[in-house]
Amino acid sequence: MGTNDFVTLFFLVAAVLIFLQLRSVLGRRTGNEKPPYEPYNARDMAKGPGSDPADKVVTISRRNEDGTADEDRYAAVDSFAKPDTEINRSLRAFVDADPAFDPKEFVKGARMAYEMIVMAFAEGDRATLKGLLSREVYEGFDRAIADRESRGETVKSTFVGIDKIDIVQAEVRDAEAMIKLKIVSQMISATYDKSGTMIDGSAEEVAEINDIWTFARDVRSRDPNWKLVATES
Structure with a gap:
């Protein structure tokens, strides 16, 4: 074999080795590769045919402060009061003013407050009353x-x-949000004078x-608590 043939064979072997090394490092194409990322083309595609407001075909609902969408922010109100009624419209105004308002939770809290207030009044518990009533x-x-x-009178009550x-x-x-409630309750209540004689009610x-x-x-x-501001019998 001549010198020229030897040099040619050497370069051929070296080329094969380099090709094999590149193949092991870069891998082979399988047909599932992602196309090369082109930032300018991607930006233009993101704009797409909907880049003009007149071309928009997908509307994203505006989220409210509490994370709800416009179409479901009144769901709690609609499940509590029949839609298109005066009470429903009024309670929707509450949600507009306070997105966290839930009428069912309000009524639940009012039940607890009512019992606490009537019992605190019977027992003369001013500290409890002060935290639940307006001035x-x-x-x-x-x-x-x-x-x-x-007069030395005492009241003994049992909340039924x-x-x-x-x-x-x-x-x-x-x-200021205001809600008027009609409450029908049952109680056992009796008032006694200073000698212990019952003068009103029943035991x-x-x-x-x-x-x-x-x-x-x-x-x-930021105070979420409601206070009693008016009473009628």
Whole structure:
């Protein structure tokens, strides 16, 4: 074999070795590879035919502060009050002012507050009342308790339960949300004078109590608690 043939064979072997090394490093094409990423083309494709607002074919629902979409933000209200009724429209206004408002949860909380308030009043528990009543209502309750105490009278009550509680009115005035409730409850209550003689009520008979109570809260406040702002019998 001549020198030229030897050199040619050497370069041929070297080329084969280099090809095999590149193949092991880069791999083989299988037909499933992703096309090369071209940033400018990708940006243009993202714009696509819908880049003009007039060409949009997919509408993304606007999300509200609580994460709900416009079409389902009133779901809790619609399940509580029949749509297209005055109460439903009023409660929807509450959701507009406070997206976290849920009428079912409100009524549940009102039930608890009602029992706490009537029992605190019977026991003369001013500390509990102060946290649940507006200043004006608290002052009225405080005067009634003080009058009772001045006569040496005591009240013994047993809360039986709430038969019915309905929202009869709801409105948002400026930033104040107000809900009026009709509450029908049952209690056993008796009032005793300072000598221990019962002077009012009954120690055994269950009496039906009908109340109209109004709760309110400032929707701008971070305090989620409602307070009793008015009472009617």
